[in-house]
Amino acid sequence: MNDMTQNNLERALKIVGTRPPRPDGVDKVTGRALFGSDKSLPNMLVGRVLRSPYAHAKIISIDTSKAEVLNGVKSIVTCADFEDFPSEFVPNGEMIVNLKDITRNIMAREKVLYVGHTVAAVAATSEDIAEKALGLIDIKYEVLPHVLEVEDAEKPDAPVLHEDMMTIGIEPSPKKASNVAKRVEFGFGDVEKGFAEADLIVEREFTTQQVHQGYIEPHACLASVSEDGQADLWCTTQGAFVVRNFCSKLLGLSAAQIKVTASEIGGGFGGKTVVYLEPLALALSRKSGRPVKMEMSRAEVFTSSGPTSGAKVWVKIGVKNDGRIIAGDCVLKYQAGAFQGAPVGPGAMCAFAPYDMVNVRAVGYDIVVNRPKVSAYRAPGGPISEYGVESVLDEIALKLEMDPIEIRLKNAAKEGTIAPYGPKLGPIGMIETLEAAKAHPHYSAPLGPNQGRGIASGFWFNIGGETSSSITINEDGTVGLTLGTTDIGGSRASMAMMASEELGVPMDLIKPVIGDTNSLGFNFLTGGSRATFSTGMTVVRSTREAIEELKKRAALLWEVDLNQVEWVDGHARLIAGDEPKTMSLAQIAKQAGKTGGPIMANCSMNVTGAGPSLGTHIVDVEVDTETGKVSIVRYTAIQDAGKAIHPAYVEGQMQGGAVQGIGWALNEEYIYNDKGELENTGFLDYRIPVCSDVPMIDTVIVEVPNPNHPYGVRGVGETPIIPPLAAISNAVSRATNIRFNELPLSPPKVLAKLMHG
Amino acid sequence: MEYVTPQSASEASQALLQEGAFALAGGTDLLVKLKTRFVSPSIVVDIKRVPKIMTIEQSAEGWWIGAATPCAEIVEHDSLSKDWSGIVEALSLIGSTQIQGRATLGGNLCNASPAADSVPALIAAGATCVISGQTKEREEAVENIVTAPGITTLSKGEFIIGFKLPKPKLRSGDAYLRLIPRSEMDIAVVGAGVSLSVTEDGKIEAVRVSLGAIAPTQVLLTGLEDIFVGKEPDDDAIQKLVAVAEKACKPIKDKRGTIEYRTKIAGVLAKRAFAIALKRANGY
Amino acid sequence: MSKTHVSTCINGDTHEFLCDTQNTLLDVLRHELDLTGSKEGCATGDCGACSVMLDDRLVCACLVLGVEADGKEIETIEGMSSGSELHPIQQKFIDLAALQCGICTPGVLVATKALLTKNKNPSEEEVRFWLAGNLCRCTGYDKIVRAVLEVAADMRNA
Numbered sequence A: 001m002n003d004m005t006q007n008n009l010e011r012a013l014k015i016v017g018t019r020p021p022r023p024d025g026v027d028k029v030t031g032r033a034l035f036g037s038d039k040s041l042p043n044m045l046v047g048r049v050l051r052s053p054y055a056h057a058k059i060i061s062i063d064t065s066k067a068e069v070l071n072g073v074k075s076i077v078t079c080a081d082f083e084d085f086p087s088e089f090v091p092n093g094e095m096i097v098n099l100k101d102i103t104r105n106i107m108a109r110e111k112v113l114y115v116g117h118t119v120a121a122v123a124a125t126s127e128d129i130a131e132k133a134l135g136l137i138d139i140k141y142e143v144l145p146h147v148l149e150v151e152d153a154e155k156p157d158a159p160v161l162h163e164d165m166m167t168i169g170i171e172p173s174p175k176k177a178s179n180v181a182k183r184v185e186f187g188f189g190d191v192e193k194g195f196a197e198a199d200l201i202v203e204r205e206f207t208t209q210q211v212h213q214g215y216i217e218p219h220a221c222l223a224s225v226s227e228d229g230q231a232d233l234w235c236t237t238q239g240a241f242v243v244r245n246f247c248s249k250l251l252g253l254s255a256a257q258i259k260v261t262a263s264e265i266g267g268g269f270g271g272k273t274v275v276y277l278e279p280l281a282l283a284l285s286r287k288s289g290r291p292v293k294m295e296m297s298r299a300e301v302f303t304s305s306g307p308t309s310g311a312k313v314w315v316k317i318g319v320k321n322d323g324r325i326i327a328g329d330c331v332l333k334y335q336a337g338a339f340q341g342a343p344v345g346p347g348a349m350c351a352f353a354p355y356d357m358v359n360v361r362a363v364g365y366d367i368v369v370n371r372p373k374v375s376a377y378r379a380p381g382g383p384i385s386e387y388g389v390e391s392v393l394d395e396i397a398l399k400l401e402m403d404p405i406e407i408r409l410k411n412a413a414k415e416g417t418i419a420p421y422g423p424k425l426g427p428i429g430m431i432e433t434l435e436a437a438k439a440h441p442h443y444s445a446p447l448g449p450n451q452g453r454g455i456a457s458g459f460w461f462n463i464g465g466e467t468s469s470s471i472t473i474n475e476d477g478t479v480g481l482t483l484g485t486t487d488i489g490g491s492r493a494s495m496a497m498m499a500s501e502e503l504g505v506p507m508d509l510i511k512p513v514i515g516d517t518n519s520l521g522f523n524f525l526t527g528g529s530r531a532t533f534s535t536g537m538t539v540v541r542s543t544r545e546a547i548e549e550l551k552k553r554a555a556l557l558w559e560v561d562l563n564q565v566e567w568v569d570g571h572a573r574l575i576a577g578d579e580p581k582t583m584s585l586a587q588i589a590k591q592a593g594k595t596g597g598p599i600m601a602n603c604s605m606n607v608t609g610a611g612p613s614l615g616t617h618i619v620d621v622e623v624d625t626e627t628g629k630v631s632i633v634r635y636t637a638i639q640d641a642g643k644a645i646h647p648a649y650v651e652g653q654m655q656g657g658a659v660q661g662i663g664w665a666l667n668e669e670y671i672y673n674d675k676g677e678l679e680n681t682g683f684l685d686y687r688i689p690v691c692s693d694v695p696m697i698d699t700v701i702v703e704v705p706n707p708n709h710p711y712g713v714r715g716v717g718e719t720p721i722i723p724p725l726a727a728i729s730n731a732v733s734r735a736t737n738i739r740f741n742e743l744p745l746s747p748p749k750v751l752a753k754l755m756h757g
Numbered sequence B: 001m002e003y004v005t006p007q008s009a010s011e012a013s014q015a016l017l018q019e020g021a022f023a024l025a026g027g028t029d030l031l032v033k034l035k036t037r038f039v040s041p042s043i044v045v046d047i048k049r050v051p052k053i054m055t056i057e058q059s060a061e062g063w064w065i066g067a068a069t070p071c072a073e074i075v076e077h078d079s080l081s082k083d084w085s086g087i088v089e090a091l092s093l094i095g096s097t098q099i100q101g102r103a104t105l106g107g108n109l110c111n112a113s114p115a116a117d118s119v120p121a122l123i124a125a126g127a128t129c130v131i132s133g134q135t136k137e138r139e140e141a142v143e144n145i146v147t148a149p150g151i152t153t154l155s156k157g158e159f160i161i162g163f164k165l166p167k168p169k170l171r172s173g174d175a176y177l178r179l180i181p182r183s184e185m186d187i188a189v190v191g192a193g194v195s196l197s198v199t200e201d202g203k204i205e206a207v208r209v210s211l212g213a214i215a216p217t218q219v220l221l222t223g224l225e226d227i228f229v230g231k232e233p234d235d236d237a238i239q240k241l242v243a244v245a246e247k248a249c250k251p252i253k254d255k256r257g258t259i260e261y262r263t264k265i266a267g268v269l270a271k272r273a274f275a276i277a278l279k280r281a282n283g284y
Numbered sequence C: 001m002s003k004t005h006v007s008t009c010i011n012g013d014t015h016e017f018l019c020d021t022q023n024t025l026l027d028v029l030r031h032e033l034d035l036t037g038s039k040e041g042c043a044t045g046d047c048g049a050c051s052v053m054l055d056d057r058l059v060c061a062c063l064v065l066g067v068e069a070d071g072k073e074i075e076t077i078e079g080m081s082s083g084s085e086l087h088p089i090q091q092k093f094i095d096l097a098a099l100q101c102g103i104c105t106p107g108v109l110v111a112t113k114a115l116l117t118k119n120k121n122p123s124e125e126e127v128r129f130w131l132a133g134n135l136c137r138c139t140g141y142d143k144i145v146r147a148v149l150e151v152a153a154d155m156r157n158a
């Protein structure tokens, strides 16, 4: 039998590494592709959500009686329609969630905890009637003082969001409830001793603001529950199986009762990994007996989905005169939003991970505030902590008059380095990306007046997880692939390419589809840069199993032993014998009926061995010193992809991530007023980069293969959002000779610093 | 909500007399307010079929721009752009290409936002607007229309049919600059429009400067004659302009900028727009 | 509520429909006529996912009332390819991977076609400012801009 784990790192590749058109391309350029809100059903109702106007309030009473009698209103749900759950933590991507919190986040129970928190939902025959009904629901609140920032939430007299929340991770464990959900710590060595030995120590505090993933497609779903309790759910999500599991728990349905079909997804970046509207739509449909469609408005997406944390970061690094880091210490305080679960764990784990540390400590605090509950956002937690570390390192390089790439090379983590979060690293590409950055013409290009160049590196672990997929060899020699991991950026193409490479048949004979939750075993969500890595692993394995079966069938037809048959270029070939004999995949498939029936194979596994991906970015900025406005003049992103299956989509991930990072660095931020209301709930004031804000994003793909994947793949999606924050801040600092330590670097903030230091 | 498409100015003002009536030009402000339920009109009066409201014409006295002409059309008008580059630049900054396809000068003014981009440029240029009402038409300087955010001096039943721009003087130039955090798709943090003319020997003959987004309405700076007229604009005069601009600021602190920031930028943009207008007046 | 009768020409075909006056052209396209190729990312003119041509002008369908479409000609993404042939812009976007999730793609394509009708040889800067109203969160715009510049060159040479 073929070795399922055999790798192709040395093999000459025909398909992998090329840039074929993606299988779903035509649907997407013609408007045919159906996204979350593009589907309708006969007799469908429209669902709308009533949201809290207060940042923090006790719910005294909810009276829906007036709304219920409005003509056209078919069902109303409140917390009374959802079961309560005890506290139970379940992993979800790089994040951890608690069902007790999830049920309260989708529908407030005792309290509302942020402006926009759901308190009721209505299904009616028209949007207008549903809106009117929302106005007729009478909710009595007792308004409580609220808190928005971590430094306020930590204070002993701060309003407490959850009266039963005791900080986890401190000894002795506290007796009094607070807003600090947990403390985490990673590291090794003795940082105090390290600092004592240091020739130079730099210690700084940084602030970052809450930012949103900013996917262009708002959350949307269409639920239909029949009288016998069978539920069909169509929704835009990064993980249909995860949605099914959440919804079955929240609604008390079995997994088999809910079929979730993922629509095409208009961007997620981590934000579509949990449920918001889905359980509401199911509950409304179950109550009314009719299909219910729900969509969030753009304002609701900002106020009531899951952005990522704003944070306070303290970093201290000590070095020897030669630039060698002798100690690194940091404290991270991340906003969790209304319920615990800030990505401070991963933030602390990767803060110093690009470097080979001797004494290192990273402490993180997960702090609840009256903002929407954070969700994952591309490398959750990483950009914030690494922004602090990479900024301090830049300042140290300046003080030592060292080149910022040299100081990183001097300290770079490599194969065998013990990561600050514990394990010994396998082969990784930190040195390779730094060398590539140094060699890039961008790095030595001259700078104009008021311009500065910044560089920064980034580290992200990547994940594997439960995955299953299947392959079918059709009678006409074409091939079907059924995948369970949502395609959010072209992964169908990469899967078809790997199958094509293995089988030796052209890619256009392979049709990949995303299956619903009834068609495959459990698949974890698309997140953690795991799609190409994990799904690719199962595709390669199931394809190899199918090849094995094809060989068997050929052996039967030739009446020889299986070991007489090998698979070469899409054909079975008889190894021994007088004359060379071959049989194509199509010929074998055509006779499958005679040789034992249809040929298919599947693979389910819990994939491990994801390889960390490192990146280094170079950016040139120009600062208008009279207005504080920063422009991005030139940008180069360099990253280790392990192996780029479809280089164009790897570049696309690097470019997209870099530009999201540019937005985070320059202008994106949640702006609250003193009532705790979000003031910028639209794209006009929540300023994601527009086309004219950015230059071309040059890319260099470095390939240090991941030995745990048959093609050497690492995840690539998340790392690229990490370096831009510090790279841009470093560039602005170098352009102005003033250190900046606060994001976003929006014109008013930059000018204030230029004027007042 | 009712929707009507009057074919004449009098029909339009008749319709606008009704309770809860709103004029609809490009709809780029009104439809956003409808969607966010900020307004709920009982009747929407689409004024785009009123004669002359969608035209651009040149005459001996200057220019006519119909109040409902989409910005994209105005921007495409070469000779108008030559005469009044600053105004055309200002209105070309409104929104995106898509917004340009619909947005109008009438809407930009009557929406009465302190940040409206075309308004400082129009005021600096000394533009007037022609207002159609129940019984008669009247003409009013642009700076006399907006009195507070969202509030204009138009009375019930009145609407703007078009704008008149004077024929530019010899050796004159205008300019508009705004500051936004991004490069496009943003509402001005500060806007500055300048229109000026110079004498043959390089002295300032006349100058008007108007600022946007620094007070509840656009502001026409006063006291500039003493500083500039009859003199060459030296550094000292420019510093005085900056001071006058900063002093005119009565900004609010909001999500788009702090008071300190807006004040500082008002001076910077006034100075920079002045320099551009001066170059144009001198024929570069 | 009474509805207004509207007659328009969409992608060359006459369409008659009844429309609530407060419904936008985007509502009508998506919900009445099942032309869901035009997307709704914001409904307030900020994202450009709903870009369509209205009497040869690029506009946001979410900022046009359905009733305003009476007697007008509208072009949407559904009318871009002809028969089984993709428009060269569509093909170029696939070839250069100028889309990831694809939600912005219909709007970007409609806007690009409008640009290339007006300006056969746009500079990178012109492309970037023309498309500034079409938000894309996935691609960082690089491949979109490259695709537009490249297809413009192809179309000039064709």
Ligand SMILES: Cc1cc2nc3c(=O)[nH]c(=O)nc-3n(C[C@H](O)[C@H](O)[C@H](O)COP(=O)(O)OP(=O)(O)OC[C@H]3O[C@@H](n4cnc5c(N)ncnc54)[C@H](O)[C@@H]3O)c2cc1C
Pocket: A684, B022, B023, B024, B025, B026, B027, B028, B029, B030, B031, B032, B047, B067, B068, B093, B094, B095, B096, B099, B102, B103, B104, B105, B106, B107, B108, B109, B110, B111, B115, B116, B117, B118, B154, B158, B159, B160, B161, B185, B186, B187, B188, C044, C045, C046
């Ligand atoms: C995404 C986006 C970006 C934007 N960017 C900018 C920007 O950069 N700069 C800027 O200044 N604005 C901007 N705007 C606001 C808007 O586009 C402009 O103010 C535009 O000029 C309004 O014109 P309109 O014809 O669309 O107005 P409408 O929406 O039709 O009307 C606006 C208001 O004026 C009234 N009105 C319209 N015409 C008349 C008339 N002739 N007589 C009397 N009353 C009238 C209407 O009743 C309504 O109250 C933006 C809007 C959007 C959606």
Ligand code: FES
Pocket: C039, C040, C041, C042, C043, C044, C045, C046, C047, C048, C049, C050, C051, C060, C061, C062, C063
């Ligand atoms: S939906 Fe029309 S611009 Fe966003």
Ligand code: FES
Pocket: A216, A266, A267, C098, C099, C100, C101, C102, C103, C104, C105, C135, C136, C137, C138, C139
């Ligand atoms: S491809 Fe996803 S928004 Fe553009």
